[in-house]
Amino acid sequence: MQLKELLAELSGKGVQLWVEGEQLRVRAPKDAINADLKEFLANNKAELIEWLRSPQISDNSIRLLPIPRTGNLPLSFGQERLWWLSQLAPSSSVYNIPVAFHLAGKLDIAALESSFAEIVHRHEVLRTSFPIEDGKPQHAIAPHLPIQLPVTDLQSTPLKQREQVIQNLVTQAAREPFDLASQPLWRIKLLQLGVEEYVLFLVIHHTIFDGWSFKVLFRELNSLYTSFYSHKAPELTELAIQYADYASWQRQYLQGNVLESLLTYWKQQLDGTISPLDLPIDKHILITSDRGASQSVELSPHLTDAVKELSREAGCSLFMTFLAAFQTLIYRYTGHSEIITCSPLACRQQSETEGLIGYLNNLVPLRIDISGNPSFKELLLRVRRVALGAYAHQDLPFQKLLELPNLGHAKLTQTMFSLLSEEHLSLQLPGIVVQPIEVHNGTANFDLSLSIWEKGETLKAALEYKTDLFSASTIIQMLDNFQILLAAIVKNPEQNLSSLPLFTKKDTRTVPQPNSAPFLAPRDALECQIAKIWEEVLDIKPIGVRDNLFALGANSLLAVRLGDHLQQVLHKSIPLATIFQATTIEQLAAILSQEEYALSESSIAGIQPLGSNPPLFLFEGVGIYYPLVPHLGLEQPIYGLVGELGKGKLSQCDTIEDLAAYYLAEIQTIQPKGPYFLGGVSWGGVVALEIAQQLAAKGEKVGLLALLDTIRPSSRKHLPIAKRLQYHYRQLTQAGFSHILQKVNNRFKKLKKKFSLVYDKLGLEHELVASTNVARLAMRDAYNQAAMKYIPQVYPGKITIFAASDRSESIGEEVTPDLGWGNIAEQGVEIHQIPGDHLGILQEPHVQILAEKLKSCLEAQKLVKK
Structure with a gap:
């Protein structure tokens, strides 16, 4: 848990933290602080005192209060930056935030529609657009916005086509750009697959939404749907402020001594030359687009527990541990002894902002010194110091930071890291089994972005990347290597970084996907071709693109047959090692889709x-x-x-x-x-x-x-x-005539094997050889x-x-x-x-x-x- 999120969570529980002299004081309701939080507070006492004394916490001269809705309401600094970027690329969907869920159960569509309508009514930002007046964007809020939940009936769509139709609809919605001058800056749709089966998807523009907003949205949606479903009045308390109040406060707050203090800190942190990272790119393109994709993997429960235990032992948050591991991965690929990774921080220190939907988060660059071949534990301490400093100075808007003199030509958009808790994507509706569906908007803002989020008892890692720079096979390999690196780290965090596994772009080890993964049908022609061959050779239908070849029952001989059939159909030379190393249709298609894919030279x-x-x-x-x-x-x-x-x-x-x-x-x-x-x-x-x-x-x-x-x-x-x-x-004498039949049968099997070798040398197709x-x-x-x-x-x-x-x-x-x-x-x-x-x-x-x-x-x- 990040420090800012910890304090926001404590505030939501009625816990107050303040400093008296050199002492950290805590006032809390009974049972509000569990053993883990108590241990974290004790281990981070000095950092908490420093953070609570920072300028943006201690300066209470400007209070966050409601303002009159007259005149031109200002945009927040973050909104202003995204608006200008949208003017440069109006057809881009890079700042579209999509989510989708599979719903199984008796859904009350009217209750769901009423719940969304109430949320839009509660949060002005969901009724906000940004029309242009005198060449500048204005904060326009509609007093009322009618809500109708559109439902598309797919019950008559054949099952074989349904998965592809769903994927197309969700992807299209995620990638369709928004006009920031028009309302609403979100779109929602419900797909009905059966009497008690649906897909719900929502796309919101980043100018009115951020990661924390998901927690607010789903918390309120869960509460409101339960009320409307039970025919009870909603019980949500009225919001003290709205996002427009926050935007106005931010403009007033970031001035004078506060602004100067923040600028001084970041000037020190980003002083000197910042060299670009030599990432293991596959394509050298001078000007890249925002086209992107994402690959993900689920960490094992044991690895999840081991990383959490390492964090507790080191007195660090999970965010710090994974950030250190990600930077170690980049270090092992690039050899750079100084790495800057940006990270989004919530920027919700005031309790009034905890319940707001809106764009409050801010990007901060975390510059870590990896020189001197430290152990991972030493690196973790360095990351901890830098992260705590960034938390205490997170309020400087990213666009203000980019105005620093030495950052004119620095590339800060190479790597990004974020950590989300399970509650960010936790939608719960009474009587409904809800499962999240992975959906991507087809873009990437950074060259490489690693996201970690909780999924039940395990953690999931997703690596988003620019397709102009990286091939899918390289990203899949990097995720594999990230797991290998984590396993080595938790086994011995005292070892120096030079002793950890060394990765190169040609490293082709892969991780078997669990056969229990949700079924995902082929999404393009190449995946369809591979799937058809797999289904014929394995005699299994249907096979999903993430089903593992060997978990389906294949062996080495069947893998050889698959390789032969693939070569005949695709007219590409496919080494047997590639079949063994790319064990899903998705992985194999990612490799074969490259015009000049790299053949594995390894037999392992x-x-x-x-x-x-x-x-x-x-x-x-x-x-x-x-x-x-x-x-x-x-x-x-x-x-x-x-x-x-x-x-x-x-x-x-x-x-x-x-x-x-x-x-x-x-x-x-x-x-x-x-x-x-x-x-x-x-x-x-x-x-x-x-x-x-x-x-x-x-x-x-x-x-x-x-x-x-x-x-x-x-x-x-x-x-x-x-x-x-x-x-x-x-x-x-013991077995009788059955013994003779057994011997004849065994002999016949041996003859069949001998004939099969002759047939094979003649190049004839048969079922006896693989x-x-x-x-x-x-x-x-x-x-x-x-x-x-x-x-x-x-x-x-x-x-x-x-x-x-x-x-x-x-x-x-x-x-x-x-x-x-x-x-x-x-x-x-x-x-x-x-x-x-x-x-x-x-x-x-x-x-x-x-x-x-x-x-x-x-x-x-x-x-x-x-």
Whole structure:
């Protein structure tokens, strides 16, 4: 919570704070201050005293009172600035603020319409426009503004088209510019989808609205709708002042000593040369438009809790912690030791302004010194000092700040950060289930803007960006990296910034999207093409653009098929690694939509790259390991590695030793030092063993080497004919004729597999193989041959084996319980039997047992938190 918001919240609860001598005094009703607020007040006593003594708090010579509605009413400084900007770009929607909600339940439309009408009646600013007189804008307030809630009936629209129709209507409303000279400067609409299903969306121009105003609007809407729905009179108290009163007061207040004090502070803060940031832009354009887009991600509950705990321990607000993390991210991308990030502050220190709708907030530039390679905790203290100073001097209008002499050519609109509480978007209506819908106005005021807001028990992060500068894939990657950075910070906030993950524009690790995300239909031709291919290959309909490929049941083989189909339809070369790293239609379309999209040169993909524990690296697969994720937990990072023939150095890997050396270099871009946790299924386990050997030769520690049903090459032994006949006779007497049918069926399966390889080499389509790509099959065959020729040396550590208990197809072979590895490991082998066949141990329900035993092995190393 920011200091200004804390004080406003306390004021709303009847809590008074003041300074007597050197003491901070508090007067509060019973139970108004909980334990967290009490701790925050104690930890921030000195800063609160300084803030309460600041000029704009201590100078009470000009009171905020109602003024006569005669003559020309002035605009606030913020309104004046936005008006001038709108004259320069009248067709822009950059200052449109849209919100939308899905409503499920028996909605009383008349009560909702009456509620909006009452809110418009209560707040003059919602009846305000800015006509021009004598070349200047005037504050014109309509005495009355009739309200009719327009309803569009979409019940007859086919379900397949409805999602796109809704998206088009909401987007169109969000992006349609306002004429500031005409009322109203907001638009509202209700879409009826069913008898008890609606979408409500509202768009308001920033000249009459800000982030805090959402809290006021929804608080009053909740109260009024409840009253009208119950046929009771509204109970809201009359407002003491209106926005026009605030605008007049601001003009009088920001003069003389107050203005001089504010200017002096900001001159000191922004003194000297301000260099532009070298952001990781994809396109170099001299003059950019305000075209923009946004990408978002939800932080895990554990990461949310860890960030909150770090804030409490450091005596900082959540705003300060996330601002420090965002600036660290920019620092790790750019290397700049001084970063300015703007942030909107509420500017509602007076209790009278708490209940106002209107544009009161102000942008302040937060200039942070990151030099000297500080720890994150030290950086957090620097951010705290700067933020508290900005809170105490937040009333200088941004346009006045831009008039400072040294800011004439400085670019302050590169990065912005904001933090919203859940109540900003908390709409509650009796008998209605309300869910917010993401909507964007298609613009961006800053090059990069990070917003954090609460969503239930978790936090959500959205990164808005200028599309003239950045591609969607770069922004998705930055959000991924932001989560990785946060995980590293909360794990050890004492480490220096240079020890935190280093990011570049080519870093392509991605985060799997939860399959429980709201369904979102394809929005353009490219997403429709990809969705159609996914639906055909996976045999699932419909698939949303944010559904995760592997959460839908795909594996590595199906990913290969998808890649082949995409290449045939889109006529673009799509590396297999791209399929593994862009695991949603939205992510893949964002990459492929670029005219010259960057092909990934990495063979490593983040199956689950977040978490505070050391990563687990699994070989020769990505999708096949995805079922492990929910059972190993969010604290366990998991990376998959899979090769592709003809890709850089990988094409030169003729032996297991060469392949292991290549993968080891990839691994160390994620984890430079041990202990390492390695594993692999089938011959991927052979690769894991050789990597462990090479790590041991370098003196690095291997915490776990897990072989998932990997049989040692050349260890299979055929039984003598007499023993094989004896075995079959025993099975026949016990199982009868069903045993013979089982054997025939198994034999038929093997023949089908052999024929499938022949078919595939002829390039024929069939259902037995996952890919028609001969090159990939040749690569798999070459690697299999390399694995069979591999002669493992004695390994100085321990080998942990997870053996499939079902070996019904290996009757003619003798496989020892240790799968042939017993005399290879100096420290012995540990064997776990897992129900299921060779690959079935990685599928439900058997994967649960595999994950449980695998997690126990990791915990035994005391490196995974229980």
